[in-house]
Amino acid sequence: MTSLATTLSDSVVITKRNLIKVKRVPDLVVFATLSPIMFVLLFRYVFGGAIGGLPPGVSYAEFLLPGIFAQTIVLGSTTTGASIAEDLQKGLVDRFRSLPMAPAAVLVGRTVADAGLNIISIAVMALTGLVVGWRINSSVPEAVAGFLVLLLFAFAISWLMALVGLLVRTPEVVNNASFxxxxxxxxxxxxxxxxxxxxxxxxxxxEWNPVSAVVQAARNLFGNTSDQVPVPDAWSLQNPVLYTLIWVVVILAVFVPLSVRQFRRTASR
Structure with a gap:
């Protein structure tokens, strides 16, 4: 049995390896930053005038940005599955098998490194949002909590995508199946x-879609709500932070062990 300390130590090494890869392949950072900017500008200026439903005087930029945050981090989670599939395809996992390392470290290192990319994406989106009129109208602790809720949900979805990457094993199919x-x-x-x-x-x-809860939680914590846009009576949206955290716990409880077990099976072939 691999000890927890060994797993954590090996995970740190794999995380560093994946972050160094990002540094050496700048295209990953470029597209991780350009895509969020494109989404913000596209929905703010191209679709914003045509999308209805908001009362006069309600800022669409403040309504929009939490939604863009949530959409981008969920879409970005496909990177985890595609990267794992690519490592399998190139035989990197076979090389890991020859090392005295914890099997879970490969997956932990991958998901943690992708959380770093999500931080970059959210930072870029937040700066772009400030330029187009988005504002944080809450306190600093509430704003930090808003970003943490987004990152926690993204981390959980990354484990789901990790299992997809292990099952499909080709980056192209991972992307198509995920979308x-x-x-x-x-x-x-x-x-x-x-x-x-x-x-x-x-x-x-x-109303019960977890993405809606993540968006509503972010809006509440960023102070991007308005009395003119009432929240539906569904429990999930009346308690969006709690509902989101429940989903995070459930997803991690299900897909972390499934992903680790599937990795052991895949690596043993």
Whole structure:
């Protein structure tokens, strides 16, 4: 049995390896920063004037940015699955097998390193949002909590994507398979428009969609809410931080052991 201390030590080494790779392949950082800027500008200036549902006087920039944050980190989680599939495809995992290291360290190092990329993406989006009119209207601790909720949810989704990468094993298929699930989750939510504009069936789904809870939690913690845009009565959106944390715990409890077990099976072939 591998001790916890050994697993943590090995995970730190793998995390450093993945971060060094980012440094040596600047394209990863470039696209991690350009995509968020593109999303912010696209929805703020191209679609913002056409998307309705907000009362006059309510800032669409402040309504939008928490949704863009959530969408980008969920989409960015596909990097975890694609990177693991790429390492499998190139035989890097076979080389790891020859080393006296904890099997879970490969996955922990990958997900933690991708959390670092998410921090960069959110920082870039926040700066871009400030330029286009977004503001934080809450206290510093609440704002920090808002960013932490986003990063925790992204970390949990990365473990789900890690399992996908281990099962599919080719980066291209990981991306295609992930987007089939991720796009409905991020668009059938309160990401870009109030839920009052949705048909009844879709609205019910959106109210309990964890992405909606993440967005609402971020809006609450950033102070981007308005009395003119009432929150639906669904428990999930009345208690978005708690509902998000429940999802984080459930996802990690299910997909961390599944991913580690699948990694052992894959690495033993």
């Amino acid at each position: 089939i699930v991720i796009f409905p989750l991020t668009f059938v939510a309160n990401t870009f428009v109030p839920l009052e504009t949705f048909p009844s069936v879709l609205r019910t789904f959106a």
